[in-house]
Amino acid sequence: DGGITQSPKYLFRKEGQNVTLSCEQNLNHDAMYWYRQDPGQGLRLIYYSQIVNDFQKGDIAEGYSVSREKKESFPLTVTSAQKNPTAFYLCASTRDSYGYTFGSGTRLTVV
Amino acid sequence: EDKVVQSPLSLVVHEGDTVTLNCSYEVTNFRSLLWYKQEKKAPTFLFMLTSSGIEKKSGRLSSILDKKELSSILNITATQTGDSAIYLCAPHRNAGGTSYGKLTFGQGTILTVHP
Numbered sequence: 001d002g003g004i005t006q007s008p009k010y011l012f013r014k015e016g017q018n019v020t021l022s023c024e025q026n027l028n029h030d031a032m033y034w035y036r037q038d039p040g041q042g043l044r045l046i047y048y049s050q051i052v053n054d055f056q057k058g059d060i061a062e063g064y065s066v067s068r069e070k071k072e073s074f075p076l077t078v079t080s081a082q083k084n085p086t087a088f089y090l091c092a093s094t095r096d097s098y099g100y101t102f103g104s105g106t107r108l109t110v111v
Numbered sequence: 112e113d114k115v116v117q118s119p120l121s122l123v124v125h126e127g128d129t130v131t132l133n134c135s136y137e138v139t140n141f142r143s144l145l146w147y148k149q150e151k152k153a154p155t156f157l158f159m160l161t162s163s164g165i166e167k168k169s170g171r172l173s174s175i176l177d178k179k180e181l182s183s184i185l186n187i188t189a190t191q192t193g194d195s196a197i198y199l200c201a202p203h204r205n206a207g208g209t210s211y212g213k214l215t216f217g218q219g220t221i222l223t224v225h226p
Binding site for chain 2: 033041048059103104
């Protein structure tokens with residue numbers, strides 16, 4: 001079955017540590033997106049990529065970095081510069097203007 | 112800067128009640144408005160609205176877009192406990208010079224339906 005796989009489901013980060021969240025899709029979608037969700041809040045766009053080797057900052061890109069070396073993969077790195085990284089992170093993809101597919105998310109906690 | 116406001120932020124009702132959720136938006140290069148339901152993890156798609164005044168229905172859920180007022184409503188009739196979730200609206204707009212665009216989400220309405 002086609003879909004988006006995010007891993008890990010839960011991740012714990014120590015202060016000052018970089019961590020990378022994985023997002024892989026086998027839907028042959030061109031565009032991929034990373035969103036952050038805080039408790040009781042909507043989703044805020046971190047980064048998005050509409051083609052391999054290209055990506056754009058979203059609304060809250062500071063403290064995050066991404067890469068898009070393959071069409072199927074769009075990993076997100078939460079750097080030590082992100083001062084409040086505890087949140088739920090969702091990856092999404094789309095092939096056209098509609099029909100976004102979401103992954104099941106990664107819950108990141110700073111310990 | 113894009114702006115999406117949903118109201119109410121939270122709502123507690125009993126089974127059988129009817130609810131109306133509101134979404135107002137200010138986005139440039141607007142294409143459509145999407146509604147999602149989020150229970151535990153991934154949001155699931157409910158509706159996509161592109162034309163003003165045309166109601167979309169799916170079972171007990173319905174939604175309509177008003178482009179003049181830059182708003183949309185989501186109605187749920189005869190609510191059930193399984194309707195308890197966060198409901199997110201997301202205007203879709205052009206971005207990056209390609210056809211894909213991007214979604215800007217509202218903060219969501221948390222709906223709780225008691226038996």
